[in-house]
Amino acid sequence: MAKKPTKNTSGRGQRDLTVKVKTARGRSTSSTRWLQRQLNDPYVKKAKADGYRGRAAYKILELDDKFRFLVPGARVVDLGCAPGGWCQVAVKRVNALGERTSKAQGTVLGIDLQEVEAIPGAEIHQLDFLDDGADDLVKDWLGGQADVVMSDMAASASGHKQTDHLRIIALCEAAAYFAFDVLEEGGTFVAKVLAGGAEGELQKLLKTRFAKVANVKPPASRADSSEKFVVATGFKGAA
Template sequence: MTEKNTSGRGQRDLRVRVKTAKGRKLSSTLWLERQLNDPYVQRAKREGFRGRAAFKILELDDKYAFLKPGSRVVDLGCAPGGWCQVAVERVNALGQRPNKPVGTVLGVDLQEVEPISGAEIHQLDFLADDADQMVKDWLGGSADVVMSDMAAASSGHKGTDHLRIIALCEAAAYFAFDVLEEGGTFVAKVLAGGTENELQVLLKKNFQKVANVKPPASRANSSEKFVVAMGYKGRQADV
């Protein structure tokens, strides 16, 4: 890796350049260079988060304040755990603020996830028939927040990937309908692509307010955005 010197001002461009390596694709080199120069990646390392995605949920919660002390939170597809780390602090799951109620953070994922202090992690397919009841049993009741940063495995085809993530988000929404307390919040990642209308109709039918937002931590060239659905009405009969 090299750093390019600048002339005339005694300064230098601190952007890290990654040299091409034998056997490494150009796309891999560009990805590595982007990661090394991403301020959110660097900040995540400094602050002990498991990934830059932690700042997306931080920024969303700063704006909409759904992670309250004492809340019960379910994080679907929680690997590697950055969203759980944020939730633990925000809902006071470790009881570090003695004058605030203590919350609960439950993370589920298809793969095994390294333990997170203050969070309960389970290896579970949330699409399994009894997953909603298992989650409520672990929580000791309904959830106040269901959140998802899940994305389907990339096919390399933009249209197909968009359809897959919308389907995954809809599945997460139906799961939320089963486990959320009335007044609860659902937060999920989607990809802009023109087929989100049915999802929007579904959420607006079941929540008092639905916001669509791209937090600053989302890369500018990414099509991802997030839906924040607040004020769960209780599952509607015709859903």
């Protein structure tokens, strides 16, 4: 009679649990690599477990843990909010649903070019923030100035690293000028940028309008990504 194999309870000698994805017909090698990375990304798995719409939610969570700008009662504008993970985090942290009755109730306003599925506690609008009058619309919807303007936007990738870098810096600068129009004095601006050499002018611009400007790569940003986030606090008000 064959002897049954002994179950390994020590954890040693166990198979590598990394999910491998075979290159399927019609799927490029780069797509296969992306899919394999997604399947094995702990932040992707955690987002599903925690009910967030994407792993990016942890980036704003980690940034807020460090800088504490999403406080109860804050009025927040999320530019390019799709799919909605940053709004989900903001709703909870600013108490937009009023669940903590002892704390002030905040407001979360999501803006995007595309339609975004409703998020409890957030007001979502389909709008191009670059349109004339967009800043006035946002202030009308908020009922005043914003305490936080945040952006995880990225320009469409061209496949050329330097071109993509310049595009996202231009987009970030546009978001910064939008923030200058809608932020309350003392407010905070948070935006994604890509490292690449052209962000110096953006830093100079922000330092003229905010008390402090920091560059941060939160743990949730992939190590092989050139993305980082600028966090500008203490808005000085209208120039």
